[in-house]
Amino acid sequence: MGGGGQLTEPEEPISGRAAGVYTWEEVQSHCNRNDQWLVINRKVYNITQWVKRHPGGIRVISHYAGEDATEAFTAFHPDLKFVQKFLKPLQIGELAATEPSHDRNKNAGWLQHDFGHLSVFKKSSWNHLLHKFVIGHLKGASANWWNHRHFQHHAKPNIFSKDPDVNMLHVFVVGATQPVEYGIKKIKYMPYHHQHKYFFLVGPPLLIPVYFNIQIIHTMISRRKWVDLAWSLSYYLRYLCCSIPMFGLFGSVVFISFIRILESHGFVWVTQMNHLPMDIDHEKNQDWLSMQLQATCNIKQSLFNDWFSGHLNFQIEHHLFPTMPRHNYHLVAPLVRALCEKHGIPYQVKTLQQGFADVFR
Numbered sequence: 001m002g003g004g005g006q007l008t009e010p011e012e013p014i015s016g017r018a019a020g021v022y023t024w025e026e027v028q029s030h031c032n033r034n035d036q037w038l039v040i041n042r043k044v045y046n047i048t049q050w051v052k053r054h055p056g057g058i059r060v061i062s063h064y065a066g067e068d069a070t071e072a073f074t075a076f077h078p079d080l081k082f083v084q085k086f087l088k089p090l091q092i093g094e095l096a097a098t099e100p101s102h103d104r105n106k107n108a109g110w111l112q113h114d115f116g117h118l119s120v121f122k123k124s125s126w127n128h129l130l131h132k133f134v135i136g137h138l139k140g141a142s143a144n145w146w147n148h149r150h151f152q153h154h155a156k157p158n159i160f161s162k163d164p165d166v167n168m169l170h171v172f173v174v175g176a177t178q179p180v181e182y183g184i185k186k187i188k189y190m191p192y193h194h195q196h197k198y199f200f201l202v203g204p205p206l207l208i209p210v211y212f213n214i215q216i217i218h219t220m221i222s223r224r225k226w227v228d229l230a231w232s233l234s235y236y237l238r239y240l241c242c243s244i245p246m247f248g249l250f251g252s253v254v255f256i257s258f259i260r261i262l263e264s265h266g267f268v269w270v271t272q273m274n275h276l277p278m279d280i281d282h283e284k285n286q287d288w289l290s291m292q293l294q295a296t297c298n299i300k301q302s303l304f305n306d307w308f309s310g311h312l313n314f315q316i317e318h319h320l321f322p323t324m325p326r327h328n329y330h331l332v333a334p335l336v337r338a339l340c341e342k343h344g345i346p347y348q349v350k351t352l353q354q355g356f357a358d359v360f361r
Contacts, residue, residue, distance in 0.1 A: 020044075020093035024100075031066030037092070039068045045090040048124060060151040063162045071288030072155055078124070079324045136231025138236075141212070144228050145219040154322050157295035158280040165271075166280050169211075171195075171202060175280030196360065208264035270308070273299065274315035274353030278348075290345060292319040297348035299355050301330060308352075316347065 022044050030090055032035035036048045038061075047054075047061060054061045056076065064072060071076040077083045132143045149164045156162035158175075170189035173179045182192065190198075219249055220229045243252040286294070299313035310317060314329035317336055324332070340347040350358070 002272055017049035021096045022093050022099075023096055027095075028066040033047035033062075035064035036062060038064050038066070038086065039069050040073050042095045043087070043091050044093045044095065045087060045091045047090055050090055056151050057148050059148070060155045063152065063156045067285060068287075074132070074141075075288070075320065076151070077327070078152070096205045131226065132231055136228060137234050140232050140239075142216045142220050142225060142228040142232060144223065145216045148219065149215075154319060156283070157319060158275060158278060159284075159295075160282050162283065163237060165275065172199065174276065177281050199360070204265040204268040205261050206264065207268055211258035212264075213260075219226065269356055269359065270312065272308070272359050273311065273350075273352075277355075277361065288338075289320070292316065293340065293345050293347065295319070297350060297355075299350055299352050301333075305352055306330075313352075 027039060027044060029046075030046075034048065036051060037044055037046050039045070045181070047065070051058045051061055068236075073083075074080065076080075108297050126145070131146075135141045135143050135146060153163050153165045158166055159177075160166060161177070168174060170187070172190075172195050173182050173192050174281050180193065181187075216232070219225065219233065240249075240252060240254060243255065247255055274296055278297055291315060296315045298307060298316050301313060306315045311326035311329055314326070314333055317324070317329040317332050320336060321332065337346075337347050
């Protein structure tokens with residue numbers, strides 16, 4: 001799962017165990033770092049050794065250890081017929097007929113985002129190549145860093161310890177449960193009762209120029225992503241060659257820092273208005289639809305909102321169908337809304353102003 005990287009032909013089966021019949025209790029017991037099973041279409045797979053070769057990264061697939069990953073598997077892979085070949089060697093059995101299908105609770109920024117979600121070209125290789133070019137050469141970032149963060153976010157949105165986007169590094173507390181937990185444990189890294197005040201000084205201005213840039217550099221060097229590093233360096237070399245003759249070295253650094261701060265402001269408000277005000281909690285083992293709908297909301301459609309948000313005002317549809325081209329979101333939105341109403345699942349739509357205000361609250 002995750003859609004990133006390149007797949008090669010499957011090897012021989014890793015698990016030597018004969019196919020068996022399992023209960024959810026047995027599957028759920030295999031959810032630690034050195035022992036991982038998951039279920040796809042009622043078939044049980046031992047992915048313990050294979051996670052290291054998963055093109056989408058270790059974490060995104062490990063987040064589903066001991067769970068039903070059917071919906072996530074379908075949503076993340078545009079070519080299901082091809083990836084099905086990689087499942088067969090990993091299969092160790094299937095769910096017992098008496099077991100339910102789901103465990104426990106049955107009941108340029110935007111352009112690189114499109115390439116990263118494999119939603120532009122039919123061939124994944126073209127999407128990966130253009131993603132590296134746009135996010136690296138045109139933005140100075142890393143495709144592998146983006147994939148590592150973003151695929152986890154889509155797999156388990158707004159879930160502590162699984163979604164990097166809600167890891168606030170003790171600078172902020174979010175959701176309904178985290179403030180209570182911090183209070184009980186007397187965690188006082190910051191004056192959290194004043195976070196609504198220092199949010200404007202620390203959050204929007206510094207996310208991209210400080211936090212993201214440190215993460216990007218660390219990822220490229222520690223994971224030896226030298227191709228990403230080359231793309232990123234090409235951006236800064238091109239920028240400095242063009243800007244130093246006009247502004248000098250110091251002026252060029254000041255100018256790009258100013259641009260990054262502006263970019264960071266826009267990024268925070270546009271991306272967090274769909275998530276931060278929603279339910280943020282620990283793992284609840286929900287089904288795919290319920291999990292995504294509790295963590296996302298939409299912003300009303302208009303020509304301005306579509307342009308301003310890069311069509312991420314349809315955040316619900318984007319999370320349900322991560323590989324779908326964004327110009328199709330408005331076509332499936334009425335169908336998704338009707339499905340949610342039929343099954344009593346809240347489908348939230350806000351105005352742009354309300355979305356911004358809810359982030360501040």
